[in-house]
Amino acid sequence: MKNSLIKRSIAKVIRNNIGLSILLVFVICGVVVTSLIPPQILKYIVDNNLVPKRYDKLLTLAASYIGVILFVGIFDFVKEAILAILGQKITKEIRIEMMEKLERINAVFFSANSSGTVVSRFTNDVDAINSLFTSGIIGMMVDCFKLIGIVISIWTFSSKLGIVTILLMPAIYGLTRLFQKRMLKSQIENRILIGKVNNHISESLKNIQMIKSYSKESYMEENYKRYLLDNYKTIEKVNFYDSIYSPLIQLTRAVVIAFIVVLSSKQLNFLGISLGMVAASIELISNLFTPIENLGMELQDIQQAVSGIRRVNDFYSESEDDPKQHKLKAQNIIPNREAVKLSFNYITFQYEEGINVLQNIDLSLKPNEKVTFVGRTGVGKTTLFKLIMGLLKPTKGNITINGVDVYDIPNSEKRKVFGYVDQNFHIIKGTVADQISLQDESITRKQIEKAIDFVGLTEYVEAMKKGLDTEVVSDNLFSQGQKQLLAIARAIVTNPPILLLDEITANLDSITEEKIVSVLEKTSESHTILSISHRLSSMIASDTVVILEHGRVKNSGSPEVLLESDDWYRSHIALEKLTWS
Known part of the structure; x- marks a missing residue:
């Protein structure tokens, strides 16, 4: 640019x-x-x-x-x-x-x-x-x-005084910049330390129960005192430079004026200028300091x-x-919900050149198939979901729905194709209805009510003062489980044929988890569902499980087949049963 x-x-x-x-x-x-x-x-x-x-x-x-x-x-x-x-x-x-x-x-x-x-x-x-x-x-x-005007004006009075003025300017500028740099350095240090003080207060309040539980009050107090003391010292530096600079400039101005007066006196008459010129020169010299001081700040x-x-x-x-094909419409890509064919065509993806996050993923999913992706943390499962939704473009290969590259689908159409749910529900400014529609005017009130009813929140929402029109001003209006149900309602409100579930039960207790899973089971008949699960034993009933390792497909098959043939899958199922028993 x-x-x-x-x-x-x-x-x-x-x-x-x-x-x-x-x-x-x-x-x-x-x-x-x-x-x-x-x-x-x-x-x-x-x-x-x-x-x-x-x-x-x-x-x-x-x-x-x-x-x-x-x-x-x-x-x-x-x-x-x-x-x-x-x-x-x-x-x-x-x-x-x-x-x-x-x-x-x-x-x-x-x-x-x-x-x-x-x-x-x-x-x-x-x-x-x-x-x-x-x-x-x-x-x-x-x-x-x-500055040019002041120098010219003084020069017209006396060339000697003009030379003195020109020589004086670098000295004043150097002095000004010296103090400004030191003050700026101290102010930056002060801002950093203020941030530390504020952060310490915030962290102390957020973790107050843990601090009290482990008797760490004195430790936190000592840290706070240290931050305050360091902050106090930097403020003292700023005040010191500020208090010295102004008198120093005033003293310099007074010395220069006295110097002009002495040189213009009757005894010396070195400058050879009139009394009026002396008075004008003194005012011009006084005015010289302000623009020089400003120049330092402006620089x-x-x-x-x-x-x-x-x-x-x-x-x-x-x-x-890359430019999207804006003529592509969801109904043209998927004219029949019973014929959704999602294909991964040897995709490889890199965030950084030379480092493969995913490599040669080759899968072909059947219409309305339920697939769960599993593997260690950092293996690329969430990245794969971003590629499926066309948010990222594969470094090699492509992902297609009925032969259409997902990356070419316009963003305005994606919500009609994909419903995405992750473990965090992000509240937006607006009503309960807005949390579902995301203020999309094409989504009707009836669709919102249907989505709320589907996830089982109708009774809870109707008990609110204004129902769906209740303003959501705080996260506390809904529990964690209810937020996850709202996230599902937000994803299914447009009735998209493909649902993507990214570890949606990771932060839930077992009872709430069962409720979420039961709600999702209801969607399984008419949707292709791709999920990432942190616990294999709590997966939605899947037709296929894909095990990812080092960015590649290590193994895939039905849960029953993998339980018999894959040691990693079998050991994790056994370990989870032991942990949760």
């Missing part, structure tokens, strides 16, 4: 806000020019009124001086307002493009990056880019122009923004899904 996203967003905002952009250029010029006028008025007042003791125009000149300063403030206010407006518009455009990219991005990206990392791209990194425009480049340009903002641009660029360069 090479910054094309950023450039495109900025160019689009400028094109759509030509008037505002022209006004911004005008007020920037206004800020720079008007900030140089007050010292000139001061020079004129001293040389033409105070020294010759002519007071007739003094009031008018004083009013002009105040008026120009007022205009400086107005121009500066308008500049900041326009920058804030344009900056937010640019931020919005970047985030819109990033969201569009997110919809096209390959699912492998989400396996390699946590949700917090992705959110950080949209928030912190884009905010850093926003600061590049609002307080970075524009601010640096304004301050550079101010810091630009550095942070550049790193933000790189991360956004990396995100925008991520590989995308």
Whole structure:
């Protein structure tokens, strides 16, 4: 992309806000020019009124001086307002493009990056880019122009004083950057330690029962005190640098002003300038410190923004899904529910090049067949389900339903083909009905009621104040078992021909597990069911069990055949019976 996203967003905002952009250029010029006028008025007042003791125009000149300063403030206010407006518009455009990219991005990206990392791209990194425009480049340009104007103004008074000013600027900038870097380092350390303190409090509250059970109160308290002490020390550093920097700058300013006054005195007269020029030079020198101090902060903002641009660029360069065949419809792929043929055609999959997660999986399932995939943790069972739903694309081979590659099925049609249930039920903002429909307007009220009734939750939902229209504001409204039943209702509400069950009884007690399994048994007559089970003895009645090992199909067959022929399967069944007896 090479910054094309950023450039495109900025160019689009400028094109759509030509008037505002022209006004911004005008007020920037206004800020720079008007900030140089007050010292000139001061020079004129001293040389033409105070020294010759002519007071007739003094009031008018004083009013002009105040008026120009007022205009400086107005121009500066308008500049900041326009920058804030344009900056937010640019931020919005970047985030819109990033969201569009997110919809096209390959699912492998989400396996390699946590949700917090992705959110950080949209928030912190884009905010850093926003600061590049609002307080970075524009601010640096304004301050550079101010510095150039100040140097030129002083040079017109005295070339010697101009040279002194030029030599003074690097010293002031170096001093400013030294303090800013140290303060930034301390602030970063402080933010890290604040995170540790907050995390310690959260962990203590979450694990309070375990802490009390094992008498670890004093241990947690000592850790908390240590984090607080470290945090206190970093705050002290920040306060120390902050308290020293301002007086040091004030002292430097006073020394420079005293130096100018001495050089301009009647005894030395080294600079050869009038009293008015001395007064104007003092004001200009005083004004020199602010833009130099700002430049240090702006450079810091630009550095942070550049790193933000790189991360956004990396995100925008991520590989995308291949274009879907949007003309494909679920009813055309599966015209007859009794003729669903799911085939795994020698599929191999890699998250990282050269490392096979799955290798040469070759299976052909019959219509309405019940298949359970088993194997050790990390063998690739969940990855296989993602491939079946077309969320990931096989590195080699393909998976087809009635000859149609599942990866080509549009996302809008997938819910009509697949029903997916895992061990976690994710609550969304909305009513009980919304938890089932996921706010899909194509799903009718009757379908929702039928799904709720199928999983046996009708009585419980009707007992609520507003029934299906009850707002779900807390996870506590449903038990873990009821959440799993809701997950099943969410999966079957569109009556998809293929159900995928990913260890759905992993976190349930045996009684709740039996209820879940009995509900799923009812679906078995009209669905092809693929399941992953953590306990072989609690599997839904399966026609076929597929044992995966090292990413390959180690063995497959009916449960009865495997019990006789496969040592691994037989030993696990025996071990579970011993454990649960």
